[in-house]
Amino acid sequence: MAKKTVFKPRKQHFPGIDKIAYEGTDSDRALAFRHYDPAEVIDGKTMKEHMRFSIAYWHAFRGTGSDPFGPGTIQRSWETGKDPVSVAKVRMDAAFEFFQKIESPFWCFHDRDIAPEGASLAESNRILDQIVAHAKQLQKATGVRLLWGTANLFSNPRYMSGAATNPDAHVFAYAAAQVKKALEVTQELGGENYVFWGGREGYETLLNTHLKREQDHLARFLHLAVAHAKAIGFKGQFLIEPKPKEPTKHQYDFDVASGIAFLRTYGLEKHFKFNIETNHATLAGHTFQHEIEVAAAAGMLGSIDANAGDLLLGWDTDLFNTDVRELTLAMLSILRAGGLGSGGFNFDAKLRRQSIDPADLFHAHIGGMDAYALAFKIARRILADGTFESFVADRYRSFDSGFGRDIERGKTSFAALEKLVLSRLGEPSPRSGQQEYLENLLTRYLHG
Ligand code: XUL
Numbered sequence: 549m550a551k552k553t554v555f556k557p558r559k560q561h562f563p564g565i566d567k568i569a570y571e572g573t574d575s576d577r578a579l580a581f582r583h584y585d586p587a588e589v590i591d592g593k594t595m596k597e598h599m600r601f602s603i604a605y606w607h608a609f610r611g612t613g614s615d616p617f618g619p620g621t622i623q624r625s626w627e628t629g630k631d632p633v634s635v636a637k638v639r640m641d642a643a644f645e646f647f648q649k650i651e652s653p654f655w656c657f658h659d660r661d662i663a664p665e666g667a668s669l670a671e672s673n674r675i676l677d678q679i680v681a682h683a684k685q686l687q688k689a690t691g692v693r694l695l696w697g698t699a700n701l702f703s704n705p706r707y708m709s710g711a712a713t714n715p716d717a718h719v720f721a722y723a724a725a726q727v728k729k730a731l732e733v734t735q736e737l738g739g740e741n742y743v744f745w746g747g748r749e750g751y752e753t754l755l756n757t758h759l760k761r762e763q764d765h766l767a768r769f770l771h772l773a774v775a776h777a778k779a780i781g782f783k784g785q786f787l788i789e790p791k792p793k794e795p796t797k798h799q800y801d802f803d804v805a806s807g808i809a810f811l812r813t814y815g816l817e818k819h820f821k822f823n824i825e826t827n828h829a830t831l832a833g834h835t836f837q838h839e840i841e842v843a844a845a846a847g848m849l850g851s852i853d854a855n856a857g858d859l860l861l862g863w864d865t866d867l868f869n870t871d872v873r874e875l876t877l878a879m880l881s882i883l884r885a886g887g888l889g890s891g892g893f894n895f896d897a898k899l900r901r902q903s904i905d906p907a908d909l910f911h912a913h914i915g916g917m918d919a920y921a922l923a924f925k926i927a928r929r930i931l932a933d934g935t936f937e938s939f940v941a942d943r944y945r946s947f948d949s950g951f952g953r954d955i956e957r958g959k960t961s962f963a964a965l966e967k968l969v970l971s972r973l974g975e976p977s978p979r980s981g982q983q984e985y986l987e988n989l990l991t992r993y994l995h996g
């Protein structure tokens with residue numbers, strides 16, 4: 549785990565802000581944790597180890613607050629200089645100062661947000677190597693580790709019609725080369741996972757799209773990635789991050805359920821788990837907890853991209869999530885599933901366009917971390933009491949013995965069940981699901 553001391557780079561990029569301390573709920577200070585005490589030990593593990601928080605480089609250090617109506621509003625002091633590679637290194641110094649000050653044990657990146665793209669793939673790879681060497685030193689000096697790496701296969705115009713699902717095999721080849729390199733640098737930095745988010749793997753209209761061929765190509769691409777990971781001895785977990793729409797109208801990894809079907813159809817299921825993003829779940833018309841539960845039921849819960857949508861806006865707003873009720877429900881499903889393993893909670897969330905101060909970056913992450921830590925503690929209390937567990941167990945108890953058990957074990961038939969109903973059971977008597985009572989119980993855990 550991370551060292552206790554704050555790494556001191558040559559220059560402080562967040563000069564007025566010290567390492568964020570845990571001060572508890574009596575504290576009035578805004579730049580302090582109220583619920584996330586990284587050093588608190590629970591069941592033999594620190595909260596820092598339990599939560600496995602991670603900072604998303606692309607939002608925290610490449611986000612500018614730009615939107616379709618105007619350019620960036622957020623200007624950082626380190627974003628100056630003519631040489632983009634030197635700027636990328638200083639930016640990374642600032643990032644690691646932030647990771648340490650916010651007590652995040654992990655970070656995540658896309659290849660192209662840590663290193664600028666060159667004029668050719670060879671040049672891009674050379675630049676990436678330089679930045680990765682710098683990141684490796686910073687990781688060593690600070691103890692901050694890499695939760696996952698990924699490749700940006702969506703920003704460059706060459707990917708406008710997709711990467712692995714592009715109708716042009718040349719683009720498929722280019723994307724394969726880019727992911728090969730991204731996998732290798734993720735391995736170089738000790739990444740514990742590697743993420744595939746569909747980017748532009750989807751379509752706008754079937755007038756120009758061969759859906760079956762595109763899906764076959766996506767599966768082929770993932771098989772090639774599995775083969776390359778094996779070839780280089782990469783041991784990290786592969787993760788699929790579903791999203792139903794945006795940027796394309798139809799994305800192939802719509803949600804966890806369609807992701808599972810896709811992976812099983814193409815014989816990929818044993819190589820992948822899911823990276824579930826809250827805002828992607830709600831865009832798909834699901835709750836965050838639903839997506840977690842579906843992945844857990846298939847033994848494929850991998851990691852979380854922690855953010856929130858705005859239900860009044862229909863797009864991927866990537867807000868910091870402070871909704872403790874929603875997070876408590878998510879935590880219940882995560883803890884019941886036995887946790888995230890090599891995954892973590894990655895703040896794939898961005899500052900609002902008007903939040904232009906460096907301090908806003910701290911407030912945003914403090915809010916998200918505190919909300920998750922509080923939800924974790926409430927969910928543990930709920931599970932320890934077993935209140936909902938025993939309610940659910942009781943609700944299904946007719947399947948624990950007799951003909952119910954025969955149904956579960958596959959030891960019956962339609963004819964046998966018909967005979968049973970006609971001769972003995974007759975009409976079932978309905979039982980209340982008691983939803984309102986259970987919701988009130990949950991409110992008591994949340995608010996007393
Ligand atoms: C896009 C998104 C990505 C992935 C990584 O909506 O969530 O940033 O997390 O490519």
Ligand code: CO
Binds near residue numbers: 745825
């Ligand atoms: Co994400």
